Amino acid sequence: MLHEEEAIFQPGLSVDCVIFGFHDNQLKVLLLKMKAADKWALPGGFVYKEEDVEDAAVRVLQSRTGLRNIFLQQFHTFGDPARSNRKLNRALLRSVGVQADDSHWFLQRFITVGYYALVDFSGAVPQPDATSEACAWWDFQEMPALVMDHQHILQKALETLRKQLNDQPIGYNLLPEKFTMPELQRLYETILGKQLDRRNFQRKMLGYGILNRLEERKQGVAHKAPYYYSFDKEKYAVALENGLQQGW
Amino acid sequence: MLHEEEAIFQPGLSVDCVIFGFHDNQLKVLLLKMKAADKWALPGGFVYKEEDVEDAAVRVLQSRTGLRNIFLQQFHTFGDPARSNRKLNRALLRSVGVQADDSHWFLQRFITVGYYALVDFSGAVPQPDATSEACAWWDFQEMPALVMDHQHILQKALETLRKQLNDQPIGYNLLPEKFTMPELQRLYETILGKQLDRRNFQRKMLGYGILNRLEERKQGVAHKAPYYYSFDKEKYAVALENGLQQGW
DNA sequence: TTAGATGTGTGTCGATGTGACACAATGTAG
DNA sequence: CTACATTGTGTCACATCGACACACATCTAA
Known part of the structure; x- marks a missing residue:
């Protein structure tokens, strides 16, 4: 200084x-x-x-x-x-x-x-x-x-x-290359400060069309293994640009 | 200076x-x-x-x-x-x-x-x-x-x-005390830069519950006279505070 | 006086999106 | 091999949304 x-x-x-x-x-x-x-x-x-x-x-x-x-x-x-x-x-x-x-x-x-x-x-x-x-x-x-x-x-x-x-997707910058749907949901829940319904979250998120589901599933979990997802970089960029829902 | x-x-x-x-x-x-x-x-x-x-x-x-x-x-x-x-x-x-x-x-x-x-x-x-x-x-x-x-x-x-x-109402600050629905719609259309459907606009706007329809109708127009509306100041303030639609 | 033009009030229909919820499937821990 | 936790998927009722039809009111022009 x-x-x-x-x-x-x-x-x-x-x-x-x-x-x-x-x-x-x-x-x-x-x-x-x-x-x-x-x-x-x-x-x-x-x-x-x-x-x-x-x-x-x-x-x-x-x-x-x-x-x-x-x-x-x-x-x-x-x-x-x-x-x-x-x-x-x-x-x-x-x-x-x-x-x-x-x-x-x-x-x-x-x-x-x-x-x-x-x-x-x-x-x-x-x-x-x-x-x-x-x-x-x-x-x-x-x-x-x-x-x-x-x-x-x-x-x-x-x-x-x-x-x-x-009106914009979040996650591409915060999550690793591949991640599970529950992980993405936790991210949203933490930011919003409230719980979301698992099934409705998935439906809505997939509806944005910016996710690719991979063949691979997560390993070493004490229950049914979730799929990995990754963001479709191109479609993600388009969503960032245009917004997700219009409102008007 | x-x-x-x-x-x-x-x-x-x-x-x-x-x-x-x-x-x-x-x-x-x-x-x-x-x-x-x-x-x-x-x-x-x-x-x-x-x-x-x-x-x-x-x-x-x-x-x-x-x-x-x-x-x-x-x-x-x-x-x-x-x-x-x-x-x-x-x-x-x-x-x-x-x-x-x-x-x-x-x-x-x-x-x-x-x-x-x-x-x-x-x-x-x-x-x-x-x-x-x-x-x-x-x-x-x-x-x-x-x-x-x-x-x-x-x-x-x-x-x-x-x-x-x-996610917030507009108009209270831009329009006179009482105004017609078409006037409010023109305001929205100008800001958005696009035309809106008259009937859908009215439905959605009334759905916000921030408008009061007055008894009085506009006078001196060359067609059916539209009603006047005014903003419900209290509900408007609440809508400003809480937002109109959630998204999440 | 009346027909037409203009723009308003209101309602309907089908497609889409949303919240709440049920049930089967899968992998680990004991 | 059973209990348990958690995931994949689907359904149902309801609200919302875009597109559209018809009746009504008021001025204007013939």
Whole structure:
């Protein structure tokens, strides 16, 4: 956190990423443990003066997960002046060895642009940044205390994701190459926060025409073995583009 | 556009508003004719250092229309560094009598937060700002050339509005107190850019349960007189909150 | 005065989608 | 080999949706 960074970053602007993964039939979120506080934070970063805001989000994502070609979506910009926490930011500066007075660029008010990402859990390699001592996946159901308004940001990301379920397919970016119908259902159930009927779920999902059933069945389960499915990449892309149901 | 404004505004940040109205069975958008260019622009403004971004949007809206208590919704933040147009902004500064070198705050790169508003056409009193020579409603179907990326912003606003139709009611903010079913249908048709079946539209709309049919019928029409309707304010609010159809 | 044009109020029919539920099939654990 | 958990598949009633027909009201033109 050098002083000269004032010259290279867009002032008062940051990006924060809600990075969703899926593992063990649980929705996960990638978080950073702050050095400067006993709380966790969403992975975030600043925007270079000539950098597209979206590129900054991609950069943050790649730095924290090592992944490229990720599903990324802007969902909201948070512009409440009270969301900045000068005390925290001062502690944060101290944690990287900087003493600064009130005019320091990092102690000004920040607006943040929120993005959420859907990533392949098993392919990601969590990597802390300079201000954090750890980077880890958290179970969506049992999140720790978050800094500033990050809880609020997370909430808004989830809301957007839920709405996305209604007119776009989800899963290609969160599930492994092949997966079973129950696994896909758990994903939907976790995002929606409610149980779904097994049979109706399957009917509706297959109705979208974006799944291919494989010959192979899952092995080593203590009951009837479910089939594996994979997404039909082309049809999935079309569904993403055109939407699933019209409404009007 | 005084030089001291650098001290009072959040640097590199603006808001732009897509203000929709409805009149003569046509969707309208409020635009400003720039003094500095032969093009039109969306009403926009800057954000005071201690002002909530949303409050800035409300302020812009009120300054341009005189209206309060408006339906306002953030839809996207535009962060492409190439979207700023230094040449235009320099001309803009000249138009208000300011000569500035490249370091001037207004000539830096700007990120803009887009909001769209739905307003009562007849209640609005269009008012130009300091940089514009006119403020007027334009027919949505026949928009003039717009500055910078404002065409793109408008497009994105429309996309969001169209999606909103699928799970939230529209119209309370755009139509007068009482209106006919055909009028409401024209509104939907204009937003969606396609024709709808009269009878199916009525069935679906009434199914939402947010309309009250009045005793009164429209007068002076060269055919069977349609009933007037009004929104049931309470049920409308509930529908806004909970959404119209679930999907999942 | 009346026929025609225009646009509204209301209803029907068949196709499709949805929620609730039953039963047979399959693989593991004991 | 039996019990158990979980999957594959199907049915039924009901709501929703797109396409369409017919009667009604009001102005206009002859």
